[in-house]
Structures are given as structure tokens and as C-alpha cells.
Amino acid sequence: MLGGIAKAIFGSSNDRYVKSLGSIVAKINDFEPTISVMTDTELANQTVLFRTRLAEGEKLDNLLPEAFATVREAASRTLGQRHYDTQLIGGIVLHRGEIAEMRTGEGKTLVATLACYLNALPGDGVHVVTVNDYLAQRDAGWMGQVYRFLGLTVGVVIPDIGEDNRREAYAADITYGTNNEFGFDYLRDNMKYDRGQMVQRPFNFGIVDEVDSILIDEARTPLIISGPTDDKSELYMLVDAVVKQFTAEDYEKDEKQKSIILTEDGTEKAERMLEDAGLLEGDNLYDIENTQVVHHLNQSLRANVMFRRDTDYIEKDGKIVIIDEFTGRMMDGRRWSDGLHQAVEAKEGVAIEPENQTMASITFQNFFRMYPKLSGMTGTAATEASEFFDIYKMNVVTIPTNVPVQRIDEEDEFYKNTTDKFAAIAKSIAEKAKIGQPVLVGTVSIEKSELLSEFLTKEGVKHEVLNARFHEREAHIVAQAGSLGAVTIATNMAGRGTDIQLGGNVEFRVGDELAEMPDGPERVAAIAKIKAEVAEDKAKVLAAGGLFVLGTERHESRRIDNQLRGRSGRQGDPGLSRFYLSLDDDLLRIFGPDTMFSKMMNNNIPDGEAIGSKWLSKAIETAQKKVEARNYDVRKQVVEYDDVMNDQRKVIYEQRSDIMDADTVDDVVVDMRAETVNNIVADACPPDSYPEQWDVEAMDIRVTDILGLDLPLADWVAEEGIDAEKLEHRIQEAADASIAAKSDDLDPETWISVEKSIMLQNLDHHWKEHLATLDALRQVIHLRAYAQKTPINEYKREAFVLFERMLEAIREDVTKVLAHAQFGFNPPTDLPQMPDIFTTHFDALSGDDDSADTDAGGGYGFITTRLPPMQIVQPDPEETLGMDPAEWEGRVSRNSPCPCGSGQKYKHCHGAL
Template sequence: MLNAVANKIFGTSDEREVRKLMKKVDAINALEPKIEKLTDFELKGKTEEFKIRFEGGEDLDDILPEAFAVAREGAKRVLRMRHYDVQLIGGMILHSGRIAEMKTGEGKTLMATLAIYLNALSSKGVHIITVNDYLAQRDMEIMRPLYNFLGLSVGVIINGISNEERKRAYASDITYGTNNEFGFDYLRDNMVHNIKEKVQRLHHYAIVDEIDSILIDEARTPLIISGAAEETTHWYNVFAKVVLQLKRSVKTEKIKDKKNTVIPEEDYEDYEVDEKGHNVTMTEKGIKNVEKILNIENLYSPEHVELTHFLAQALKAKELFKLDRDYIINEDDEVIIVDEFTGRLMEGRRYSDGLHQAIEAKENLEVAGENQTLATITLQNYFRMYEKLSGMTGTAKTEEDEFKQIYKLGVVAIPTNKPVIRRDFSDVIYITKRAKYNAIVEKIKELYENGQPVLVGTASIQNSEDLSKLLKKARIPHDVLNAKQHTREAEIIAQAGRYKAVTIATNMAGRGTDIKLGGDPESLALKTAERGTPEFRELVDQYQIECEENKEKVIAAGGLFILGTERHESRRIDNQLRGRAGRQGDPGASEFYLSLEDDLMRLFGGDRLQNMMASLKVEEHEEIRNKFITKAVEGAQKRVESRNFSIRKNLLEYDDINNKQREVVYAQRDLVLRNEDLKDLIISMMKETVEDLIDNALSGDSREDWNFDYLVDNLRDNYNYHVPELYLDMEKNKMKAEIIQDLLDRYNNKEREIGSDQFRDVERYIMLEVLDQRWRENLKNLTELREGIYLRSYGQKNPINEYKIISTDLYNEMIDGIKREVSSFLMKLRFKTEEEMEAEERAQSLQAPHAEIEEAEEVEDALEKAESEMLHVSRKKRRELERQNHKGRR
């Protein structure tokens, strides 16, 4: 209450921040007449002047007003666009390392150029992160002329480019790319065996476009680079068939208080599904049935316990992951994940822990081999590596607490350039889905006949296709935009504001592309001409006239109408869908149609609402607009958001522990890659390992307690070193010094045998191999530890604290193992003599004739084919070919 009164008197914190920044906006605007008088050459020269001032110790904040004025003037000349005052404010928010919340259509891409230009003056690199390759490529191509005009280099990181291209892109002043590409490049950089193979440089400054999508929605899934693991594919096929014979216990799922309820055994089936918790639990009856099907006595006995993993994943695949909602099957019979928030395909990503294999088996596809984790990092920890991080989106306020807690990022809402006049109607609720969809079709028909364009938001691919079938029956022309039509995403969404246009889209499809009333002339021109060509500009001018005429008709019809077919788990996604209409002061409207059978309504309060509807005697096809129900829906969304935040926070707490280890291991790896001489490091490792070994073996108070056998066996096994008898009679420190000296002498002899330069290469190779192998084993151990650590809570212990303690022990074991194995490998290393190598060569030469005969036959076949293909060549060329043939046969 007090806050509301204070806000009315003094304004909100966002309004106060905007008022404060308006002083700088006035200073930038005051520079405009002076900057306008500069020639193109002089304007470009300003960039070099700013760089010199920065290198001379001047702060970027001091340069900001003039740099923003230069960037705006450059945009006017090159892009034919001038930044609004609110965009200047947004640029300053980005530069300060915060999140700028700007409504859809307010020009976030152009606004970002200000902060990008200013921070690129430091020559440390600016990264712009987008949600997909298309947007990264598009934004780079649109803005590159501006940056090049101002004397800055630009690169883009997209899937499929070579290492050399990546290196050039990262070396640029400005680099565009997706969060996945940046994250995976970081992991790959920490797997290379040569420092020159690294592609990334500094993590200096990043601007994350659609920051809520990347740092909130996608943060539940860590980035993982995998390699082949143990072959277990047949078990996934077995359990895909097993679970088909099991029944879901729907009746017992509805009983909330099972502890205090007597439930007859016959009411139970084989397993229960918790859709809220996204989990499946076997019942006693189900366990017995599985044991009967597999013909085993005890599913949970030590020899069969591994099978429970395959069973759990098969049940999840059966009940919780649906075709055309969570994944699709492409033309190559591959399971491709559909992003639950964006509706986009996640090419190259796989569900972890065998779930992907379980889905493949369920769909009767070829099951790919399981993988082991080679490197992993969460998006949270990757982006927290940047010295300065900022972002932009149309919807961040609902997640402001999470941004502050996890990323230390404040959110500032930027006012719109023109007032928003969109009308947001209250939700329309029906009892059944059937009634809801009938009403949706009637509403779309009404809008279509009126000429008003409508964007229909659906929660899944299946829903979008089901609605499309209904519209086809009603003979309403429309476009469908979901993961199956992702290649036409920008084209479809760009024209969704045309007169009589009906577009069905998964809730966030097309995000990043403005819906302009009347259509987008540039998108139309791109169908027949390349951007930047004279033909393209001519076409844009032609289509501009047509689109303006179309826009007048659309405005007369009421602007773009947003029709949501159900509420999403997150209020933010609903707000994003609404925000597609009403850009830049355009008219528009939004309305959501719900049913009590929708997932959100059914899982969170559906029974209560069903009872209320029954008491009011509401008919199936009767619509309800009720504030109580709307509040109940928002309450359900808040509970889901809170649960999802807890999941992300829990993931981060565990990864923070892993991250400390990752930072040390990667820093050590970098030291190995950059250091030409590792001899001192390896000798210190050997000394520490041998000293610890001797101290452990000879740890008793008297010589009678000393374990000489343990010492002798370990030195022989680890270093191929036989302890001289006389050493065993020595005092411990004397013995330690003698053994270490012997090992050092042998090490130096090995170095002399092969030569120092070559031996340094061997040291580096072995060091990296052991380090990587041990780190992979540690990641596997940490994953297994985390899967079972929650059981510690039954013993009244905090799982996170237990994880910290055990993971520290695992880390120390890994470090000790690295020291022991590196020194052991090098001491056991044996180099072949010249005589041995000559003997090998003689043995190979005895087998060579057979190989030569096979090779000759292959050459003959290849030449015969070449001759038949070259019959039409000139005699001169044929003679050359014959000479080559003769040489080849010889």
C-alpha cells in the first residue's frame, strides 16, 4: 500500500531512472547539428579518435554522448533509420550492464547498436547473442553496413562453419551468434591439444537478445559435449516393449492423501504419473509384473539394479514425452527436440541420461549409442564469465528477482515511443476443449470476414495442426508456423499483419521478427532479390506503396488481433504473445480462450473449477468471463514459475560446485598448452606422489609397523622402479631422498635419449591426455553422485552440503590420480631403438607385396573408369592420360 502511494507521488524506480537518463539524451541531441556537418570520412575518423582517447585513459562513460551521436548519425546515413530518444535510453541501460525491457516493435536491434559501438571501442570484442542462427545472420547482415561504415569489423558464429571462420569471427570487433554456439565453442576450446586451435578470446561484454528466453527458459538444460560410451542400445528396445504391457494407475493418482487412505489392491495398476512433477513411479503390482515379463526374481537385486534405469526412461518416454509436442521425427527418421518455450527445433541437441534413446525405441527408430559427458557447463555459469553482461527483451519484469539473484542484473522498463493502444480482453473460458475450439473457429471466421489479421498462438505443434484442420473445414485460408515450417518462419511472421491474414503459430514462433501492419516490404523483396542490391532497393520501394495501402485497410479493421488458444505455464510467454500486437502505437487487440481440460487448468485447480461450473450448471458450449477464474489461472502460473525457478536455482547450486573444479582444471589445461617446458611441473608431481607414497607406507611409530611390501610393489607398478635392498635399511628421509634422486636420474636419461624438444612434446601430450581422461571420469562420478544424493535427505542431511563434501573428495582423488598417472606414464615410457624400428620395417615389407597387388588392382579399376569417361577428349590429352596410366601401373 505504502509503495503504491510512493509510486504515485515520486514515480516508479524505472520512471525515476528514465528521468535521470534524459539529461544525457539532451546532451546527445545537442551534439546532433555538429555531427551532421561531418563528412563521411570525418565521421568514420571519429572511431579512431575515440579508441585513442580510451587507450589514453578516458572512460567509456565520458565518450558515451559523442559516441552515441556518431552511431545515430551513421545509422541515418547507412540504414536510413534514426534512433528515437527512448532507444538512446535503452542503449545507456545496455551499456551500464542491465536489462532493457522494451515492448515488441520498439526497435531493440537498432537500439543495441549504440551500446555495441561504444563498447567495441575497447577492442576487446563485443558478443551479441541471439536465440537462433537465422536471427544472428539476419541481424549481422542488416547492421554490418553501419559498423563497417564506422570502421569496425563484424563476424557471425553459426552452426556448420569451420574453425578458421570461427576464429576470424571471434577476432572481429563485434561477433553475432547463438547462446549454444558460444557455449559449445568455450567447451571445445578447453578440449584442444594445441593453443592455436582455440577460437574464442576474451569474455569481455555480451548483449543477450531475448534474454529471458536464453537465461531463464533455456537455463534448465546444461550444454553437454558427449562421446561414445558403453553399448546398451538393446535394453532400450526391450523396455520399450515391456512398458507397452503396463497400465497407468489413473484411479489411484487422484487420491492425494495415500498415507491416511485405505486403497484396495485391485484399484492399483502398474505405475502412477505425476504430470506436475514430471515423474513416473512404479507400484508394487507393476514391479511384480515387470519381474514376471523379464523372468527375474528381484528387479532391485544388485545384478539387475541397472535395469531400473531403462525402465524409468521407457516409462517417461511413454507418458511424459509426446510426438509433435515435445519432439518431431524428421525426414531422416531422427528424433528432434522441440523447444517447449519457442516451439523451434533444437537441431543437434539430445535428451540426456538415455531418455533420447528411450524415445527412439518407443518410436521404433534406430537407437543411437549412449554417450558419456566429455565437457559440460550451464548457461548461467557460461554467461557469468563475462566482465559485463546486459540484455534486452519485451518481457523481463516478471522474472526480475531471478535476474537479480542469479546474474546480478537489474531490469529497467523503457517507455514506448508512442502510447500502446492495444485492447486486452479478459479470458474466455469453456468447460471442454471441443467447445473452446469451436468458439475459436467462429471467432477467427468473424475476424477474417471483417478483414482483421489474426495471429493464433498455440502451445504445441499438435494443437496448431489440429486447429489448421478445423480452419480448412471452415474454408478459412491461413498459414501455419511451427517447428515443421521453421525454414519459412521469418517470411510467414513478417506478413502476418496483412489484410485478412490468418496465421497459426506456436506461442513464440517468429520471435525477433516484427509484425508490421500491411506487411513487410523488405521480406517481400527478398523473395526475388538479394539484400543490398539495386534491384532489392527498387522492389522495396514498390512494395512499400502496396504495404501502405494494405496497412490503411488493416487499421480500419482494428489492427492485428492476437488470439491465444490456452495459457502458457509462464505469464511472460503470454505477455510476449500479446506484445506482438500494438507496436509503435498501432491499434490491436488480444484475447485468450481457455478450457478446463487445458493442461494448466487441469493440473492446477481443475477439480475446484469443475465443481464450481457444475454448481452453476454451466452448459458445455456456454462461455464464461470471470475475474475469479482469471485470477486462479494467474495463481497457477505463479506456482509453476516458482517451481521452475527452484529447478533452475537447484541446478545452479550443484553446477556452482562443479564450476569451481572446472575453472581450476581449465586454468591448469591452459597452463599446459601455453607452457613450452613442463619439466619442473612434472618433476614436482613425481616428487609429491613418491613422498606421499613413502609417508603412507612408512607411517608407523617403529620400523616393525612399516609396510615395505606396499612401498616396493607400488614403486614397481607405478614407475617400473625396483628399490635397492640397501635402501630398506636407511632412515626414512634418507631413503626418500635416494629414491627420488634415482627417479630423477632415470627421467633425465630418458630426456637425453630422445632429445629435449621431442621430450617436451611427449610431456605435453601425456599431460593433456591424462588430465582430460581424469576430468571425464570426474564428470561421470559427479553426475552419478548427484542422481543419488537426494537420498541423504532421508537421513536428515542437506543434499547440497553432502554433495560439496563428497565432490571435494572426488576432486582431490582426481588431482592425486593426475599427478600419479602423468609421472608414471613418463617413467614407464620406452622409446624404440633404431634396430627395433628397422626390424619392424622389414616385417612390414614382407606383407607389402600383397598390399601392392590390392592397391594396383584398385588403380587399374580407377583408370579403366577414367578412360571410359574421357573418350571424348582430344588425342593430345589422351596421350597424356596414357602416359599417366603407364606411370601408375609401373
């Protein structure tokens, strides 16, 4: 109670913070008289003056008032738009690395120019992250006018641009692009073999547009770069043969979750059979060495017990095709991940296609936390403020609107079932359409959009149906959603970043209707006519009550509902919003069939009749809060597990970077060799043991195998006074001498290149295998909870052990390859090319891969190894492909243009899987 009184008197902490920024806004306004009288040349020269002051030690914060005033004047001259004072507040918030929550229509795109310009002055680069490629291109071209006027360079990163263009875009002062493009470029850069091949600079400052969509909704799934793996067909078939011997008593299954676990007796049975098949290391199934086998065993169990032929999948033309559980349609081209599809193929005895193996991955949480300063903007962030601070250390600041909001948010209407609800929605839309009031309908899925479309067609209402897959077309339709009598059905997330203006959008209409008309008097007259029509229609729409936003279902997150509501009532326009709910809605089903909702609605409400109640709306909001909390816990757990991998990823990427930047890596190679020799001796000569107790035979085998040396170890061990340290010293000297003789046969530059190449390729190979093992470990670690152990702590412990083993294996393999290598007459000096890769990022809501088809291909740069000897081989550049498509497989990069001349990528044409 006291808190409420204090808030009423002094305002909320947000209100007080925003008010405190008023003094900075006043300083910006004080510069306006001086700056507004400058010539264009003088205004543009401000950038040079600011950079000079920075070079002399002045801080960005001191430059802020004058720099913001400069941007405001430049925007006024280039775009005809002058920043409001509330937009200046938004710019200050962005500069401080916070999230600016600004309602739809308040001009967030223009706000970003303030913080972008100021933070681009030091020359370290600014990234503006958008939700789709269309917005990245649009904003780079639109706001780029301001930056270029002031002498800054602007780049845009979109799919299907070459490496050189990407590098140039990242070198610009301000770079626009999508979250996926920035993330995948980071991963691809850390798979390259030369610093000059990399496209990104070190991160500096990032502004994330629609920050809630990118940092929360899309952060449920990681970015993954994968490539083809070794053929494991035999392993799948051997494990499948084991699983087919299990009986129902050997496992427990949960059909709802499609999960299955072995019983204690089943585990013992599996251990015996796997040992007989030669697949088990040691005698315990759950030893860390058997992580991969356990993973394949679990997937084979699921395939044999939980997945049914002709229900979950069918066999067609010798391939396993998934059946969509909701529509019953075949999903050609889609495959289950994590080896499940291969397990089903083994079960049915069809050809097993190799799975793609993860080569690099990162979550958006860990990617964006690499920016030294990160800020964001959106219309809806306050409901997730705690998550933004916990994960990203970013405060959410709600910026007041320039003009008070006039929109009316009505109570929800409840109906018994979906049919009644959609009939009422169609009737309400028809009534609004008759009076010319535009209606924007938000649905939760494409299927619901199509269902509502059928109802509207019966009512004779003309309407547009769109979803979030075709961004550019979508933007044009949504831009005109405020036109007189327009009815637009969109998924709740559709059209974000596009302003809905009452009466229609002049700019979009000019672009759509006059695209072919050349400049001249006729075009000027046509534009004037469009402006007059829009002004006339706007007056009619205002009279009809503004934009009516209609929600067909409550989303599990209040934020998504607020996004939809926020499309109406921009810049003080009148508006209306209302949600229609039914007992069939997913959110209401959370309460179950025997709840207060079903009892009240089934007993008291006649068919087709609605009920509206503040109490019911409050109950729905409470349910949403519970679901939001659950989803946050899920995302938090994803971050906790990825943090373990992230620490290791940083170590590996830093090592790669050090190797690429080093003039020579000879000292690292020497240390690796010394560590390897130390391990060989330590394994054969335990501490406090006598020479006669040493395992000389095993040591001799390893010295020959790893170091390629034939040494008189038995004679050395027989010498009087010998100890392990002296023995290690002799082996080390012999190994160093052997490598020195080999390096003397090559010129120093070539030898350095060979060492770098071998180190990088071994690092990448073992890191890839390590990622696969961690993925498998992640799938089964939850079983530790049955032993009263905390899974995340167990994961951290075992991941650390696996990482240590990986580093040891890298040292040993590098030493082994260099020791056995024999080079041809013309060993290559070029480092290998990046392998063929696939990028994936699954949309958490739709399940679609939204990574954009921009795989950075290249063919395999490879080393063919023979031990002994070793020959470094390069592909023959003169090799011709011929015209038979059957001969192209394995010789054409999957992302290269198809040799048939179709213009498509090979993987989408003759190389389609």
C-alpha cells in the same frame, strides 16, 4: 497504501531511474548539430579519435554521449533509421550491464548498436547473442552496415563454418552468434591441445537478445559435449542378472514418476549379490567407490520394473525402439540417456550399444556469468526480475514506448472443454478475416496448431501454420502476419525477433517477390508498386482494428503470454488481444477436477457458451505465479549443483590453459612425481611407526609399477638410522635420474611436447571419468534426504573428495606413463587432435535437440600405451579407405563428409547409427 500514494506522486523506482537518464540523453542530443554536418570520412574517423582518447586514459562513460551521437548519425546515413530518445535510454541501460525491457516494435536490434559500438572501441570484442542462426546472420548483415561504416569489423558464428572462419569471426570487434554456438565453442576450446587451435578470445562484453528466452527458458538444460565410451556391455548384463533376482518386496516404486528405490532388505540383498558378482568395493553399496554401480543398478531396476515391452518400447530388428507415450509412434534413432537404454537392451538380451559419455558440459547460467559485463534486451523480463538479479546480478529496466500503446487487452474467455473453445476460436477468426483484420494465433504445441488448423479448414478460413523449427521461413511468414486478412498460427515462441508491420513488410516482400529481378528501372518501379500496395493495405488494416492476437491457452509463465500479446500494438498502432481457455487446459488442471472452476463451469454454463470474469483471470494469474516460483526453484537447484562442478571445471580449464601456455612443464612434472613418491612412502610407512612395521613388499610393488624402478628397498629399510623421509629422498633421486636419462635421449623441444601431451591427455581422461561419476552421484544423492541430510551439502562434500582423488590419480598416471615410456626413432612433436564429439542441448519445452548439427570432429589423436614399454603412435596419413562402406567405420570421423560423395556428414549417411 502509503506506497501506492508515493508511487502515484513520485513514480516507481523504475520511472525515477529512467527519468535520471534524461540528462545523458540531453548531452547526446547536444552533440547532434556538430556531428550531423560531418562528412562521411570525418564521421568514420571518429572511431580513431575515440580509441586514441581511450589509450590516453579516458573512460568509456565519458565517451558515451559523443559515441552514441556518432552511431545515431551513422545509422541514419546507412540504414535510414535515426534512434529515438527512448532507444538512446535503452542503449545506456545496455552499456551499464542491465536488461532493457522494450516492447515489440520499439527497435531493440537498432538499440544494441549503441552499446556494441561503445564497448567495441577498446578492441577486446563484443558478443551479440541471438536465439537462432537466421537472426544472427540477419543482424550481422543489417546492423553491420553501421559498424563497418565506422571502421569496425563484424563477424558471425553460425553452424558449419570452419575453424579458421570461426577464429576470424571471434577476432572481429563485434561478433554475432547463438547462445549454443558461443557455449559449445567455449567447451570445444577447452578440449584442444594447443592455444593456436582455440577460436575464442577472453570474454569481455555480451549483449543477449531475447534475454528471457536464453537465460531462463533455455537455461533449464545444460550444453553437453559427449563422445563414445568404453564398452560396458558385461557390466550391464551382470547388473541385469542381479536385478532379475529381486522380488516385489525388495523395492518401492512410484509409477507416476517412473522412479524406484530399494528397501532396506532389498539393499542388503543387492550388496550380497553384487559382492558375489565381483562388482562391489568394500561391503557397503552406498560407499563413494560404488557410485557408478549404484547408478547402473538403479537404471536396471527401472528398466526391469517400470518399463514395459510393447508399451514403452518395442524390439525391432534386434534393437530397442522407444514408443512415444503421447502419440504411440515409434521414435527411431532416439535413445534414453544415463545408461537407461543400455539397461533395457540388457533386459531384452539384445546387442548393447555403447552409451555416449559426457566429455564437457556447462549450464547457460555459469557460461554467461563468465562475461565481465553482460546485458540483455527483450520485450518481457519484468516478471522474472528477481531471478535475473539473483542468478546474473542484472537489473531489469522497463523502457517507455516511443508512442503510447493503443492495444486493447480483453478479458479471458472460459469454455467447458477444448472442443467448445476451438469452435469459438475458429468462429471468431472467421469473423475477423471477413473484415480484413489480420489474426496471429498463439498455441502451446504443434499438436494444438494442427487441431486448430482443422477447425479453421472447416470454417473455410485460409491460414498459415508454422512452428519454431524453420527459423528463416518462419521469419518470412511472421513478417507478413500483419497483412490484410492474414491468419497465422504459430507456437507461442515462434517468430521472435521479427517485426510484424501492419499491411505487410516491404523489405521481406521485396526479397521474396523480386529476388530474381536485376537492378534497373523495372525493379525500382516494382518496389514502388509494393510500397503503394502495403500503404493501401495498412490503411485498411488500421480501419479494421489492427492486429488481433489470439491465445489458445495460458502458458505456465505470464512472460510467454506477454510475449504473444506484445506482437500487437507496435509503435502506437491499434490492436487487440484475447485468450481463450477451457477446463481441459494444463494450467487449469493444476487446480484438480473438484475445484471452483469445474463446479462453476459444469453447473452454470451451457455447452458452447463462454464466461468472462476479472476474478477468474486473477485466479489464473495467481496460478501462474505459483508455477513460475516452482520453475525458478528448479532452475536454482540446477545452478546450485552445477556451481559445484563449475568450481572444479575452472580449476581444470585453468590448468589446461597453463600447460598449453607454458614454455616448459618440467617443474610441474617434477612436483607430480614428488607427490606420487610421497604418497607411496606415506601409505607404506605410517607416521610414528618403526621400520619393521613398514609394508616394504607393497611399497616395492608400487615403486616398480608406477616408477618403473627396481630398487633395493629391503636393504635400505634394514639400514640403521633409516627413516621415512630418507627413504623417500632416495626413491625420489632414483626416479629423477631415470627420467633425466630418458629426456637426454630426445631433444628438449620434443621432450617438452611429450610431457605436455601426456599431461593434457591424462587430465582430459580423468576429467571425463570424473564428470561421469558426478552425473551418477547427482542421480542418487537425493536419497540422503531419507537420512535427514541435505542432498546439496552431501553432494558438495563428496564431489570435493572425488575431485581430490582425481587430482591424485592424474599425478600418479602422468608419473607412471613418463616412467615407462619408450619412444620410437621419430617421436611426434605435434599434439593430439580433438576426438570425435557430439553436441546436445535439449529444448526444455519441445524436448528436441536444438544444438545445431555442428560437431567439431576431427578423428582421434591417440597414444597407444604398452607398459612397458610405451610407443607413441600416429595414424598413417597414407592409409586409404577403399570403397567398401563396411571398412569405413572407426576410420572416418563422424562429422567428416561421407566418402561415398553424397555431400552429407558421414554420421548422417553410411555412418548412421
